[in-house]
Amino acid sequence: MSRLNEANTLLAKEIIGRYPKARSATIPLLHLSQQQNGHITNDAIAHIAELVGATSAEVLGTCTFYEMFKMEPVGKYLVNICGTMSCQLLGADELMHHAEHSLGVKAGGTTADGMFTLEHAECQAACTEAPNMQVNYRHCHRMTTEKFDQLIDDLRAGRLDGDIPQHGTLARVRQVIPAEKAAGVALPDVPVEPAWMADGGKS
Amino acid sequence: MSDTAETTEEVVVDPNAVNITINGVPHVARKGQLVIDAAADAGEYIPRFCYHERMTPVGKCRMCLVECDSGRGPAVTVSCMVPVAPDMKVDTESPTTKRMQEGILELLLANHPLDCPVCDKGGECPLQDQAFSHGPGESRYVEEKRHYEKPIAISDLVFLDRERCILCDRCTRFADEVAGDALIHFNSRGNNTHITTFPDEPFASYFSGNTVQICPVGALTAKPYRFKARPWDLAQQESTCTTCSVGCRTVVQTSRDELLRVMGVDSDPVNHGWLCDRGRFDFESVKSEHRVQQPLVRVGADLQPATWNSAIAAAAALITEALAAGGAGSVAVLGGARGTNEDAFAWARLGHEVIGTPNVYAQMGDGLPAGLLALPRATIDQMASAATVVLLGPDLKEELPVLYLRLRAAAEKGRTRVIEFAPRHTGLTSYAWKHIGYEPGTQVQAMKSALADEAVAAQLAAGPVVVVAGRANLAESSAATVAAVREVLAAVPGATVLPAFRRGNVVGALQVGMRPRPGGLDTRGTLQAAAAGKIECLVLVGADPLSDFPDTDLARRGLAGATRIIAVDTFVTESAARANVVLAASAYAEKSGTHTNLEGRVTSLAAAVTPAGNCRADWMIAADLALELGTDLGYGSVADVTSDIAAKVAGHAGVTPDAVAGDGVLAEVNPQLDPMNQVEVQVGERNAYEYRLVVSRVLYDQAVGTAMSPSLAHLTRASAVHLHPLDIERVGTTDGARVKVSSTRTSVVFGVVADPSVLRGTAWVPFNQPGPEVGELIDCFAAVNDVRIETI
Amino acid sequence: MSSYPWAAGYIDDGDRPKIVTSRFQHDDGFTLDRYHATGGYQGLRAALGRTPAEVHEEVKKATVLGRGGAGFPAGTKWGLMPAGKFPRYLVVNGDESEPGTYKDRLLMERDPHQLIEGCLIAAYAAGLSQVFLYIRGEMPLAHERVATALNEAYAAGYIGKHILGSKFSVDIVLHWGAGAYVVGEETALIESLEGKRGEPRLKPPFFPAAIGLYGQPTIVNNVETLSNLPWIAVNGAAAFTAIGTETSPGTRMVAVSGHVNRPGVYEIINGTTTFRDLLYGEEFCQGIRNGNELKAFVPGGGSAPWFTPEQLDLPFEGRQVGAAGSMLGSGAIMVMDHTTDIPKAALTLTHFYAAESCGQCTPCREGGTWLERVLQRVVDGRGSRADLDQLLEIGESICPGSFPHASSTTLGLAATPFPYKMTTICFVGPSAYAPVHSALTLFREEFEAKIVERKHIPVTVGAPEHE
């Protein structure tokens, strides 16, 4: 059983309500499910398919397209080492080598204690701060082997719990659109000209 | 300028013409036409894999790239997505075009296994062919190829080999866009992209076989055909599918006198190339070892093989005795909807003219009155382009699958708004503009209040209206539906009707004469008379009342009461087993002739294999029997019968052998058909403790065509009573439990299925499924049938 | 935590005009209070005081070239929507993933209200009924900052129904990405936003402005593009075009990374600053690390053909860079010094594009991986001379005809301007080839040096690992 729980189902419905078509909420709901379970299960996919009005095969097709959705359990911390150009020019290979050695797993593997999954990653939009890595997508800039070991120590000791939630929690702040303030969705098959365009819009 | 006979030539400018050149040769294309199609019209075939005329172009495979110059120099153009433009210069032979084609083919072959010798597609494979005609000739790819588990079953009927797949998006597009069953989909990304189903959710589509037909490589294969033949060994003939009355155009392929495969033909007015899986695969039943191979004559308790001469003599004797005992009115002929028009016409003549009985009928008490065929008729195309379709009938997806595809497409593309009246949700409900659920017996009221609705009235006034009418519920008199049809026709004078009659050639059989003459009995009347001992001889022409007639008890009593029974059939069905004589009939693809579909289109049927054993065509049997009875029908060949129909049946004058070729010809409405007479339906109030019974067919049932086709036989579902979840609670039972269902007739124990598509207060049971017989509960004389449901 | 530094990478030296980074000096530039204190939402108020058409005209006059890569002027793009067709949508492209690119993340993390205000001005001017702000999945801080800012802005009446008491009403919906570079391509972005696989749509025939999200007219604009609008609304188009050049007005955010002394993100004056200024200037990168030699640099994101020191004096200006055989793309410069292993650098980029291919079209799906495998073999010292020609042949199947590259006088080759011919649906496929082509035409000897010609293949028991 890893369908969305009751609270998340309510949240899911609220998210769906923001889009002109329910299926648009597929990715946000997959994130929600990953936040709940740490990874994506088939049950969750079937549930999301129900919620957004698609087939499970379609939701699975979307899910497997995107890097961030994990169909198998991963560690509490996903350690992504960037290997794209700028990072590679400034020592990404060495950093990865060190990480593999110090965590005792190859890239793609998870440590025996289930704490860390190590992965090769592509450009993390921090190229001037190379070499880079992310822990659960939180950026760590200008990494060195010493900084890496310190970081792993801190994570193991729980010293960074306040900064880095466990894998699956994307953002700790959610958008809330208060019902009384909302302008409302713009349905594609309701061809209304926006009110503010009616006069002067064409002048 | 000379002032003599010089007339200025009228230059007619066709607003839809677009002048282009293809490889330097001028060509007139149509506005909006894609370059790839325009080139094909001009005789230049541009290679392609993903492009399919009946689906939205996606431009993914890139095989069709050519150079086109629209005034700004030659540009790389995806010919399957780009429409022609005035003065465009298309070059399908430029060095860049050639280089691109070779490049794409090399890349497509990079990961394609070279297992052509053991591949079903080898010999008819677009990839193989185009690699030969447009490829580089050699591959420089020396890297490791992609590996996947070899063929995985994605459904009961279809296997997928992902190593062979070139990711053209045809099957997935078909599933999503044409069939509406998006159950196969791309997965993963980039070089790892592959097709799969969701785990435990197979590609259980009624249309899955089409994906095999349109796959441009051997990635999708159909279980019934795998490793059966090599394409170069196949002989093929165009024909028509007779599984239901849509009459899809097909080619029937054989090898060494064995039926091996049926493929859809792209017929513009009918099926657009598609077939349902039942129609595609039920040819297996023709090859069944259980076929009756020679005539059988009852000797004591047993049916024993006999020669044709002795069997015809025995049958003639039964008829002669009957005539002597009870006169012509004591003989009845039922059936004929399964054969060709020629079969039906010969049998109608035998019944009406030779025997002289008015009791001839092609329907099994499960359709609508033949008079519906006298109403102004719509074609399938008219339905699919109407502004509004009023759907008053069965679940088209279950009964007339390709008609469902056509109507679904029309609704999806926004061309047509469907107003559906149905006692439960159908395959079309989610595409309908309005779904009006009604409790059996109340369709007239439902129709009246819908017609009074302003939005509906406005919609009906918005353009052409087609009424699709059929029998939605076998546990209810057809009169209510007929009355509802009258309501629409009265409200919308220009509306036309597409009769959603189900059985293969039922429309043809009714039109050419297998219907009662004045004073004659229909099937219900015949069975009732037989039960009362008034039928001296019952002739069943491919009819099996025991499994097909909705009121099982009446069918049983009728067969028991008939003094003599002659069965003409391909199998010893439950009903045929009661016969005194069984005449072995040849089956689909064993005989030629013509077929009439529900819009009245007459097309041809090909004899592709020799009949099993000593089987004969129904028309031949009728002619033999007539001769034995002293009348020569005058038929030496099937063509004689075809011409006789053209000469004698009103509306069929144009149905000549030439006209029935290809897409065929529309027969005109037979003016002799009786218009529908007005029957008042009196429906009592439903007792609050009872449920109104709804019984209808699903695609796979126990009819011989499916039951005798090994690939389809196991696709039936269990006979069970489906209730709305809230009614399940009300009954006090649970999904999957067993309940006692009682009608005025008897009680039957069924499993319960929770089914939100069922209207509250009604109970739906699929007809003719394995398990308890719902027909036992039905009284075919009642306007509606109510049942009590109790826990046990 | 310490590895979460404020505005990491942003460098503000010298006294250049600032249009989009003016609040980066504040640690709390992302809060509504600070935004208010620094002129926030004045652009929106100014816009609401004019007609939508007037605001649109102003943006057109300012010629804000798209900052996402293609450089198409925003105002002109808005004008491409079919008249009278509604609803129209705005999709904000915050998917920043092009190798070397680092600016949109900063703009979202450091000044989310500026982006929101830009969205509102665009929606008002172009009659866009709903805004979707698509943020790359791997940027949780940007999510949190933008979500907080949106919540604040709703509460303050800047977004939603009857904005600031006017007739203007619009919602801005924050949307999550989930890790797929190709989704940054505008039509793939739309597919993704529809809940589907992020596969680019073919264009032509249809561009999003005509047929976009849910088949409706849709504007896709980059985060930086939109972040310029509040400033323009307050200061006017004339003030904007007074900065930069006629063809490239305003400023641009540029990230310079790799082997320089001071890699960083700079807001530079558009069109005038030269690459030499950027790489060597005191207020910019201050030269190559360790005093090394410059070997090559990528001028506009990973897809751009490479430049060598010969192009250093070109200004950061689209047309001139295009004429020289490359592009400015997303404003990302990656610098390689003389110690760089060129084939390996090329492999890194080719690997990126091959791995990020959506997989729908044949040349990219098959060709990208093939390029990567052959290149890998060469880099590993297992390649042959034939492999080098094979690389160019595969490239020819992706981009038939000449491919753009730096107009190197030493090679004597004429530059090929965009657009070049390509057999793919989108630019990912050609991008996998661009680094191979650049590296192989500019530095072929480095590839050849990696090739150990084998006269015969020794058959030994316990063969070497590689074979």
Ligand SMILES: Cc1cc2nc3c(=O)[nH]c(=O)nc-3n(C[C@H](O)[C@H](O)[C@H](O)COP(=O)(O)O)c2cc1C
């Ligand atoms: C493969 C590919 C990736 C792209 N990635 C991005 C991106 O991450 N962010 C972005 O703003 N534009 C990206 N673009 C450009 C967009 O397609 C589009 O041109 C841009 O978002 C339009 O916004 P602008 O006019 O404001 O620049 C990409 C284009 C391609 C072909």
Ligand code: SF4
């Ligand atoms: S070029 Fe690559 S990423 Fe772009 S559409 Fe084709 S396969 Fe997808």
Ligand code: FES
């Ligand atoms: S047939 Fe045109 S791209 Fe496949």
